[in-house]
Every structure is written in C-alpha cells, then in structure tokens.
Amino acid sequence: MSFMSSLRPGGRHGLSSRETRDPIGLAVAAVNRLAQSDLIDRVGLRKQTEHAVYSTTRNGFRAATAAGRTFARAGRRTSGARPAPAATRGVFDLTPTEDEQMLLDVVKELSAELLRPAAAEADDVCTAPAEVLAAAQELGLPGLGVPEALGGIMEERSAMAGTLVAEALAHGDMGLAVATLAPGAVATAIGLWGTEAQQQTYLPAFTGTDVPAAALTIAEPTVLFDPFTLSTTALRDGDGFVLDGVKSAVVRGAEAELFVVAAQLDGTPALFLVESGAEGLEVEADPSMGVRAAGLARLHLTGVRVGADALLGDSDGRAYRECVRLSRLAWCALAVGTGQAVLDYVKEYVNERQAFGEPISHRQSVAFMVADMAIELQAMRLLTWKAASRAARGQDFAREVGLARQLCTEKGMRIGLDGVQLLGGHGFVKEHPVERWYRDLRAVGVMEGVVMV
CATH class of the missing domain: 1.10.540.10 (Acyl-CoA dehydrogenase/oxidase, N-terminal domain)
Known part of the structure; x- marks a missing residue:
C-alpha cells in the first residue's frame, strides 16, 4: 500500500x-x-536531478x-x-x-x-x-x-x-x-x-x-570538542550581545535563514537566535566523511551583534543542557535507523550469496555475526525509546540518554563495520550502500546539535 x-x-x-x-x-x-x-x-x-x-x-x-x-x-x-508533558500510561510500554x-x-x-x-x-x-x-x-x-x-x-x-x-x-x-x-x-x-x-x-x-532552512549549531572545529566548554563567545554589549567564533556541522549552511548558535556567556553555554542577514556572518563549505547529503558547512561569526531578545531560553545553562541531551537522543534514533538498514541489507545478501554451493549464511561465523548485529541493534532501540519516553513525559532522562548514546556510538559503528566485512569486497565499493551507511554511523559519536527531538 x-x-x-x-x-x-x-x-x-x-x-x-x-x-x-x-x-x-x-x-x-x-x-x-x-x-x-x-x-x-x-x-x-529515480530521475537524475541537477544540484x-x-x-x-x-x-x-x-x-x-x-x-x-x-x-x-x-x-x-x-x-x-x-x-505539555505527555501523559503516562502507568506501565513500561x-x-x-x-x-x-x-x-x-x-x-x-x-x-x-x-x-x-x-x-x-x-x-x-x-x-x-x-x-x-x-x-x-x-x-x-x-x-x-x-x-x-x-x-x-x-x-x-x-x-x-x-x-x-x-x-x-x-x-x-x-x-x-x-x-x-x-x-x-x-x-x-x-x-x-x-x-x-x-x-x-x-x-x-x-x-x-x-x-526556511534553519540550523542548530553547537559543534566547533576543535580537537576533543566538549559542548559544555565552547570557544564561541557571547559578550554583553549595551542592550545586546556580540558573538565571535566558528561553528561546524551547520546543515545547509549556505541557504540557512536562521541559526540557533551555542556560545559561552559569562562562563556558561547559552543559545542565541541569529538571522542570516546579520552583519559579520560568513559560511564556508565543509564536506565531511559521512552525512554528506546534509550539505554541512562552517559558520564564521565575527563581531555579530544581536539584541537582548536573541537569547533563547535561560542564561544559567538549563535549557542548553536539555538541548544537548535532546540532540544526542535524536542522533541515537538516527543510528538505530541506519543500523536497521545495514542489518536488513546484510541479511538478504548473506542468504543470496553463494560460496561452495550454499549460501554463506549457512556458515556459523557469518550467522553469529548477523545475530550479534540484531541483538545490539535491539538494545540500541530499547535504550533510545526509553530515553525518548521519559523526555516526552517531562521526566529526567539524563542517565537514559547517556547510556543510549554510549551504546549507539559503540555498537552503531560496529554494526556498520560488520556490514562492510560481511559483504567482503562488495562492502568496499559504492555499488552497495553499506559503505555509505558505515561512514554515516561514525558521525553519531562526534556530532553535537544539528538535529533535536
């Protein structure tokens, strides 16, 4: 249907x-x-389009x-x-x-x-x-x-x-x-x-x-980036703020009309609404290893002046912390979806691929690897859904999203790697999509911001 x-x-x-x-x-x-x-x-x-x-x-x-x-x-x-917070059904469902x-x-x-x-x-x-x-x-x-x-x-x-x-x-x-x-x-x-x-x-x-195209920008092009220690700064200036810094992983940056920019304000991370017409904004192409279809770019902020009404949420970091957690939750969901794509593709491949007169799925080493992928994927999904359920009800979900991110980062990359391995030489070429999914899954542990649920 x-x-x-x-x-x-x-x-x-x-x-x-x-x-x-x-x-x-x-x-x-x-x-x-x-x-x-x-x-x-x-x-x-399936029409080829111009871009x-x-x-x-x-x-x-x-x-x-x-x-x-x-x-x-x-x-x-x-x-x-x-x-409003979602109503609870009173059971773990x-x-x-x-x-x-x-x-x-x-x-x-x-x-x-x-x-x-x-x-x-x-x-x-x-x-x-x-x-x-x-x-x-x-x-x-x-x-x-x-x-x-x-x-x-x-x-x-x-x-x-x-x-x-x-x-x-x-x-x-x-x-x-x-x-x-x-x-x-x-x-x-x-x-x-x-x-x-x-x-x-x-x-x-x-x-x-x-x-409008719009982007939530938290990440910065620094080694071992910590979203709670930002290099981008917001200085109070009269009745507004002045923003300086560089943000990375900006989705569709060249066409974005509104940005939510994370910056350090009085020693605490905060969020600011910045329109694309603001003076001092500059965008630079920044193609990545994975998630390439998102058109990632860098956003340079040089003396960008915004009004006092540009501050989004509070200035004590509570809204920012929740933003980071909701973003990480979204990346966990993306990892689960991509991991499921790998598993579905690999199952069909190993059942059809013949070696020595039989499908390679008949070999225990292959079957066990596929089974491990399915087990880890289900664990990723359950942790992610539990964190999302608590977030929807307005309950504290910091522990749950932390566990989900750790598992989705580690096991998501493993599922991508095993998918490439199970396809052998086919896993290395672009004729099959598994190599792209593997590159995408590596983004889960390093991306901050961008998406949010």
Whole structure:
C-alpha cells in the first residue's frame, strides 16, 4: 500500500472524532496534506536531478550568508505556549500509540520511496534534492515540535514521535534525514524555550508553506570538542550581545535563514537566535566523511551583534543542557535507523550469496555475526525509546540518554563495520550502500546539535 492511500477518511483533516480528541495529535493532519498533494506523483523517484554542487575541497566556497527573509517582529497575536508533558500510561510500554504508528508508517514509506533512491547521488554532490525537502515540508515534519496553539500539530511534547520519525527517515539515508529534520530542530527549540515574542516572530514561518532552512549549531572545529566548554563567545554589549567564533556541522549552511548558535556567556553555554542577514556572518563549505547529503558547512561569526531578545531560553545553562541531551537522543534514533538498514541489507545478501554451493549464511561465523548485529541493534532501540519516553513525559532522562548514546556510538559503528566485512569486497565499493551507511554511523559519536527531538 502506498503512503498516498494509507490514510483513513473521516472527521476533521480526514481523522475520526476519537483521533481529533487525542491530545498527542501527532502529524496526522500534516500527513493528510501530503496525501492530498500531487507532489509524489510529480516526482520521478529515480530521475537524475541537477544540484548546486558543493565543492569537494574545504575551501569550495566561502561567502557571506544570504540575507534571507525578514522575520516579522509583529508575528502572531496569540499568546506563547509550551508543549505539555505527555501523559503516562502507568506501565513500561514502549509500543507506539495508534497515531504514532500511523505517522510512522507514512514516514517509512516516504523514506523508502524518496530518500533511499536519492541517497547515493545526494551523498556524491553533498546536497539534498529539492523534492525530498519539499516532501518533508508537506508532511509537516518542521512543525512536529511546534505547539498546536501556535499553529503546530502537537499538544504534547513530541520527543517520542520525533524519535520514531528520525529512525524511519534514517532507514532511507542518514544524511537526507538530517537535512529534512534540521529546520524542525530550530522550531522545536523555540517551542520549548522561546519567549512569547520569539515564538510569535519565528514559529509562523515553520508552520506555513514556505519553511526556511534553519540550523542548530553547537559543534566547533576543535580537537576533543566538549559542548559544555565552547570557544564561541557571547559578550554583553549595551542592550545586546556580540558573538565571535566558528561553528561546524551547520546543515545547509549556505541557504540557512536562521541559526540557533551555542556560545559561552559569562562562563556558561547559552543559545542565541541569529538571522542570516546579520552583519559579520560568513559560511564556508565543509564536506565531511559521512552525512554528506546534509550539505554541512562552517559558520564564521565575527563581531555579530544581536539584541537582548536573541537569547533563547535561560542564561544559567538549563535549557542548553536539555538541548544537548535532546540532540544526542535524536542522533541515537538516527543510528538505530541506519543500523536497521545495514542489518536488513546484510541479511538478504548473506542468504543470496553463494560460496561452495550454499549460501554463506549457512556458515556459523557469518550467522553469529548477523545475530550479534540484531541483538545490539535491539538494545540500541530499547535504550533510545526509553530515553525518548521519559523526555516526552517531562521526566529526567539524563542517565537514559547517556547510556543510549554510549551504546549507539559503540555498537552503531560496529554494526556498520560488520556490514562492510560481511559483504567482503562488495562492502568496499559504492555499488552497495553499506559503505555509505558505515561512514554515516561514525558521525553519531562526534556530532553535537544539528538535529533535536
């Protein structure tokens, strides 16, 4: 069944009355928008498209950021809002709800029909195809973390739904998943910690039909980078701040119109909203080993002056700590999705590959390796889902996300390596996608920020 026909009719936005009353809501209304769109019918899924190619050298481009749109300071006339914690069912049950499963099924099909076929070329040119970004926008993914009162689709915190979506998208391709999820990370941050004025100014853009490219920038190009000891600084200057430093792993940096920049303020990390038209911003191509389809870049900030209203959240580090944890949780979900892609591909390969008159899966060394991959992947998934469940309910999840990140970093890379090993010489060539998935999985332990649930 195609994801165009997977939706049920009835009720508002094609939902039953029970579903419209369900407080979690999820992205079902947005899913219906996509179902009614002819975008997928227009897209030739395997058609070769032309891209604005990033140079493969570090200095491929370096230019001032695009001026971008002017975010209306008047914004909405509604009050600000925060997503409420999800209700607990009182039992340890990580089974997705009916609405979560409905959203998940649609995203899985989008991942298989659009992301997977476009992944190899997107990795080569370091650019996400426009049709992939448009499909994610029509699905409503940028607004997944925006409160319903502000035009979004969520009444409750979306950490669990975001985790499921990130995992499903990464099964298609991690780089394209990052490119599609990056604007939603900025919207989620503003929804969680933004003031009423910040929400009114910026969030309408993420719930409309022309969602801006936006990036959450925490990482810096330093050895043994520690997100809690930043080199980028924010100095108080009159009624505002002056930002200086260099940020790395900036998704779609050349086209981004809004940045959430992490900087050290009075000895404590803090988050700042910086529009691309600010004087002193410069972007530089920074192609990476993995996650190449996300179009990573560096952002240079030289005396960038922002107002007092640019501070996102508090100045004592609480919002920043939660931001780092939610970002790490998202990377765990991406690792699970990519790891599942490796396992699915390898199982089919070892069952079909013949050696000495029988499938190589008949050999214990191969079978045991595949079994270990499945065991470790399930452990990664359960830890990630548990952390997401606690985050959605507003409970402390620092321990759970720490355990999940440690396991996903170590075992995720191992799954990628074993996948390459099981394919032998085929694992080393680009004819098979496992080498790309292995490169992507190595990003999990070193990336900070970028995505968030």
